[in-house]
Amino acid sequence: MVERIATVDWRGIAAALDAHGCAVVKALVSPEACAALAASYEIEDAFRSRIVMARHGFGSGEYKYFAYPLPPVVSELRGAMYPPLADIANRLNEAMGIDVRYPAALEKFLDRCHRAGQTKPTPLVLRYAEGDYNCLHQDVYGEHLFPLQATVLLSAPGRDFTGGEFVLTEQRPRMQSRAEVVPLEQGDCVIFPVRHRPVRGARGSYRVTMRHGVSRLRSGHRHTLGIIFHDAR
Numbered sequence: 001m002v003e004r005i006a007t008v009d010w011r012g013i014a015a016a017l018d019a020h021g022c023a024v025v026k027a028l029v030s031p032e033a034c035a036a037l038a039a040s041y042e043i044e045d046a047f048r049s050r051i052v053m054a055r056h057g058f059g060s061g062e063y064k065y066f067a068y069p070l071p072p073v074v075s076e077l078r079g080a081m082y083p084p085l086a087d088i089a090n091r092l093n094e095a096m097g098i099d100v101r102y103p104a105a106l107e108k109f110l111d112r113c114h115r116a117g118q119t120k121p122t123p124l125v126l127r128y129a130e131g132d133y134n135c136l137h138q139d140v141y142g143e144h145l146f147p148l149q150a151t152v153l154l155s156a157p158g159r160d161f162t163g164g165e166f167v168l169t170e171q172r173p174r175m176q177s178r179a180e181v182v183p184l185e186q187g188d189c190v191i192f193p194v195r196h197r198p199v200r201g202a203r204g205s206y207r208v209t210m211r212h213g214v215s216r217l218r219s220g221h222r223h224t225l226g227i228i229f230h231d232a233r
Contacts, residue, residue: 001073004028005080013191014088017148021170021197021210022182028189029225033073034154038223040071041125048120053134059213061132063226065124074123078227081150082106085191085229089147095198095205102146106229109146113231118142122228125154126214128164129221134214136169138195141232149194154223156186163218168192171209172199181215194228 008025016023029037040046047064054060066074086102086109093100103109113119122141126134139149155161168180182190192212198205214222 001029001033001076002080005077005084008084010084010088013084014091017088017092017191017193017197021180021208022168022190022192024182024184025189025191026185027187029073029077029152029154029187031156031186034152034187037071037073037125037152037225038154041127041223046071047125053132057135058137059132059134061126061128061134061214061217063124063126065232066121068121070121070123074225074227077150077152077225078123078229079106081227082109082146082229085146085148092147092193092198096196096207109144109229110231113142113144116142116144118144118231118233120232122226122230122232124226124228126224126226127221128161128214128217128223130217130219132222133164133216136167136211136213138211139226139228140195141228141230144230145194146229147194147196148191149229150189150191150227152189152225152227153184153186154225155221157184160186161217161220161222163216164222165215166190166212167215168210168212170197170199171211173206173208 013023048067193210
């Protein structure tokens with residue numbers, strides 16, 4: 001996994017984030033690893049909590065947050081993706097006039113979270129059945145926020161499910177919201193902003209608000225892995 005992440009064109013990822021507000025890494029996770037992560041949803045001891053979306057007005061479906069220690073593949077993904085994303089995140093914050101900067105290693109950033117009381121792991125697996133969906137939202141869990149996150153599609157579109165498209169929206173000042181539907185195949189990873197991103201305008205960069213969600217599942221079952229880099233209170 002670490003070797004695969006090292007081959008990613010991170011300059012291309014940064015350019016896609018600038019242009020479109022998201023970037024896709026094709027076939028980041030193997031079909032076998034995807035299937036194992038989806039199957040792990042039934043292993044209760046692997047998780048710290050289960051959320052039923054309808055109970056909270058989040059949509060329809062459910063998800064579970066992993067407990068520490070994370071499964072090896074999740075830990076490797078989180079640790080190996082963080083350094084190149086930290087470089088991108090620092091540049092984004094500079095463009096938005098945000099003073100926060102991120103250390104090069106995930107362990108140092110998590111230490112910052114933990115010292116502030118954000119000690120609960122946030123990587124999660126989401127499960128959708130026919131008719132389920134995820135409302136547009138932001139994954140913010142405390143004061144310390146890493147501005148980028150990633151989602152890996154664990155199921156195969158057309159075989160395991162239909163519908164259930166990943167959707168991003170951005171709200172620019174004094175403009176209507178723009179939507180981006182991101183087509184994914186099994187093992188693909190989409191990288192996107194947690195809360196804001198800079199957009200260049202005639203007078204320099206300005207900040208836009210981002211949200212993400214999942215459209216209604218037409219049939220079957222859909223599992224995804226969410227990789228959030230800040231921990232929660």
